[in-house]
Amino acid sequence: MAFSATISQKSITCLSSLPHVPRRRYPIPSVVVRAAAAEPEKAAESAAAKPATTPAPKPKKPVYSMKKGQIVRVDKEKYLNSINYLSVGHPPYYKGLDYIYEDRGEILDLRIFETGEYALVAWVGIPTAPAWLPTDMLIESKSLNYERL
Numbered sequence: 001m002a003f004s005a006t007i008s009q010k011s012i013t014c015l016s017s018l019p020h021v022p023r024r025r026y027p028i029p030s031v032v033v034r035a036a037a038a039e040p041e042k043a044a045e046s047a048a049a050k051p052a053t054t055p056a057p058k059p060k061k062p063v064y065s066m067k068k069g070q071i072v073r074v075d076k077e078k079y080l081n082s083i084n085y086l087s088v089g090h091p092p093y094y095k096g097l098d099y100i101y102e103d104r105g106e107i108l109d110l111r112i113f114e115t116g117e118y119a120l121v122a123w124v125g126i127p128t129a130p131a132w133l134p135t136d137m138l139i140e141s142k143s144l145n146y147e148r149l
Helices: 009-016 030-038 040-049 076-080 083-088
Strands: 071-074 105-113 116-123 131-134 138-140
Touching: 071 076, 071 116, 076 083
Parallel strands: none
Antiparallel strands: 071 105, 071 138, 105 116, 116 131
16 A cells, blocks of 8 residues: 555646745734734823823731731630631540640731631641631730740
8 A cells, every 4th residue: 555646737836826925933813913903093092091100009908916926825715616626526625736725826927818817826846737727716925934845
């Protein structure tokens, strides 16, 4: 089975009758060119109608109830009655989380989400990941005045 191709004289003349257009590596979309060419007056009018460039107002910084680096601990009663505790699925009177009530943690970050103001709290000396907790269940502490064993 050999493949053979034959080109007729008729097809060569058809190809040669087309105008030669140089090929571009990255063709410009014709829609963009037409849109820019069709509406130069509207673009000039809209630019003239706008006043000189005025700086956009900066968004206001949120006001937080606590500060980064502040030492806090968690209110046990508020935490045990919160959705945060219920979502973890621990059994009642679970002792594994006592460190958040007894030890102090440091606020690493503060954010305002749709559900309220939250703080990212990390506990020093305890090998656990930081947790996002609502700031209304955090109690401010003066400092760490004890030493963990």
